[in-house]
Amino acid sequence: MTRLFSIVFLVVAFVRTGxxxxxxxxxxxxSESAPxxxxxxxDPVAKPATYATVSFPILPPEAEEDLILTVFxxxxxxxFLRIYWDDGLNKEMLxxxxxxxxxxxxxRTLIIKRRTFLAEGNxxxxxxxxxxxxxxxxxxxxxxxxxxxxxxxxxxxFVGRSxxxxxxxxxxxxxxxxxxxxxxxxxxTALIAAQPTRIEEGVNFIAELPELPSFVRVQVxxxxxxxxxxxxxxxxxxLAGEVQVPVPNLSDPGYSQDWDGTLSFTGWRDASLxxxxxxxxxxxxxxxxxxxxxxxxxxxxxxxxxxQYP
Numbered sequence: 585m586t587r588l589f590s591i592v593f594l595v596v597a598f599v600r601t602g603x604x605x606x607x608x609x610x611x612x613x614x615s616e617s618a619p620x621x622x623x624x625x626x627d628p629v630a631k632p633a634t635y636a637t638v639s640f641p642i643l644p645p646e647a648e649e650d651l652i653l654t655v656f657x658x659x660x661x662x663x664f665l666r667i668y669w670d671d672g673l674n675k676e677m678l679x680x681x682x683x684x685x686x687x688x689x690x691x692r693t694l695i696i697k698r699r700t701f702l703a704e705g706n707x708x709x710x711x712x713x714x715x716x717x718x719x720x721x722x723x724x725x726x727x728x729x730x731x732x733x734x735x736x737x738x739x740x741x742f743v744g745r746s747x748x749x750x751x752x753x754x755x756x757x758x759x760x761x762x763x764x765x766x767x768x769x770x771x772x773t774a775l776i777a778a779q780p781t782r783i784e785e786g787v788n789f790i791a792e793l794p795e796l797p798s799f800v801r802v803q804v805x806x807x808x809x810x811x812x813x814x815x816x817x818x819x820x821x822x823l824a825g826e827v828q829v830p831v832p833n834l835s836d837p838g839y840s841q842d843w844d845g846t847l848s849f850t851g852w853r854d855a856s857l858x859x860x861x862x863x864x865x866x867x868x869x870x871x872x873x874x875x876x877x878x879x880x881x882x883x884x885x886x887x888x889x890x891x892q893y894p
Contacts, residue, residue: 671705679757
């Protein structure tokens with residue numbers, strides 16, 4: 585029997601209580617936002633500074649809840665988007681940089697612990713660009729909940745409305761660390777590319793195999809793939825198949841409607857594919873992702889392969 589252990593982590597969709605503060609989706613792209621919630625007692629204020637700086641007044645709710653902040657922004661190459669808290673007595677840098685240096689639309693989630701909010705204050709965003717570049721922010725107050733995870737899981741994390749799993753190191757505002765290869769029984773998960781990489785112009789990823797496995801599964805996070813486009817994987821110059829990229833829950837704040845009525849989505853989506861072992865060889869193997877229809881901006885990260893051996 586598989587041994588289970590409990591671990592506390594944040595679940596957005598299942599922590600609402602009768603006294604919980606309301607969530608809020610705030611637009612800065614010309615779309616209309618709902619009236620400000622009670623815990624945001626005023627409009628954001630742009631401050632004169634060397635860098636684009638905008639402060640949001642926050643009156644922390646009475647409930648002991650953490651703030652889950654999902655930020656949608658134009659992610660500049662080589663730039664930064666930092667966030668800090670200031671209540672007059674305490675000033676805390678929450679993240680030095682949310683940017684992944686993509687040069688395209690991006691989405692990052694940051695969990696701010698309740699202990700940060702000791703009094704009314706300002707949550708300030710600062711960008712390296714002349715304008716902030718933030719298109720919308722989803723604010724939500726939530727409590728940690730207890731769930732049970734299989735013993736192979738090494739970290740807590742966050743589950744969003746579409747069921748996507750973000751590890752602790754993806755929501756703490758710190759630079760992400762590259763995970764080492766790890767075994768689960770006779771299955772090894774090998775990391776090929778951890779950091780975000782633009783791939784719309786074509787990038788070959790290399791994996792060395794000392795011996796052929798029985799089964800192979802590819803997993804990756806992808807950003808920028810249009811909802812009606814398809815992502816294909818080529819292995820050693822042969823088509824391995826169409827990568828399965830689930831469509832997110834329609835209540836996800838990553839959705840927006842374009843000028844022509846087309847629905848688009850901003851954010852990272854998990855994707856996977858079972859690869860025919862006959863496409864692989866001992867030694868160097870090339871992996872190449874390609875969209876069925878050309879797209880102007882496409883990125884991946886956390887690209888890994890799972891190999892099952894006899």
